[in-house]
Amino acid sequence: MTEAAEAAERLALMLSENGLQKATARVMAAFLFSETESVTASELVEQLGISSGSASGAIKMLSTVGLIERVPMPGSRREHYRLREGAWATLMSAKNGMLLAMLEAAQQGIEAVDADSPAARRLTEMRDFYTFMLREIPALLDRWHTERTAETD
Known part of the structure; x- marks a missing residue:
């Protein structure tokens, strides 16, 4: 080998x-x-x-x-x-179908359970996390691309 x-x-x-x-x-x-x-x-x-x-x-x-x-x-x-x-940046971006799918699954779950239940609390946290990630990741990726470009210049 x-x-x-x-x-x-x-x-x-x-x-x-x-x-x-x-x-x-x-x-x-x-x-x-x-x-x-x-x-x-x-x-x-x-x-x-x-x-x-x-x-x-x-x-x-x-x-x-x-x-x-x-x-x-x-x-x-x-x-x-x-x-x-740019696979690694794509992995962390909205192009990653899993991130959006997780957000959508959480939202569907919230709609399917009692609003005051432990399941709703957990699913809401899950939805909020993926919403946050999809909102914040673009700025992080911009910084990554800026640093990467500076290194290759």
């Missing part, structure tokens, strides 16, 4: 130890350590020794949170994916 492959596996282990499904963690590490601009699901299956269902589920999850994206590949019959440019 190469040094890069070992580092990728260590990263995947750390991600899975912190809550990410093992296959998704390994797919994420594969995208980060890939020496190519894009990969296909079948390449991930072969490289990682995972099932096509595991690869598909990992790709869907990583796409949903904005870390990877499908890219056109003229002449290829397979779907190609790559780590999204």
Whole structure:
């Protein structure tokens, strides 16, 4: 195993130890350590020794949170994916469908429970948290982009 492959596996282990499904963690590490601009699901299956269902589920999850994206590949019959440019900022932005989905789920929950219940209190806190995050993250990302641009100039 190469040094890069070992580092990728260590990263995947750390991600899975912190809550990410093992296959998704390994797919994420594969995208980060890939020496190519894009990969296909079948390449991930072969490289990682995972099932096509595991690869598909990992790709869907990583796409949903904005870390990877499908890219056109003229002449290829397979779907190609790559780590999204600015993936880490996207992960924390409104482009992350999970943040908005969590906010919407909390709101729907609030509407479904008694207003004075413990569930309503918890769901209200959840809604307020995601509302706050979606409101505040843009300013934080602007600072990130400003610092990043200053570093590359």
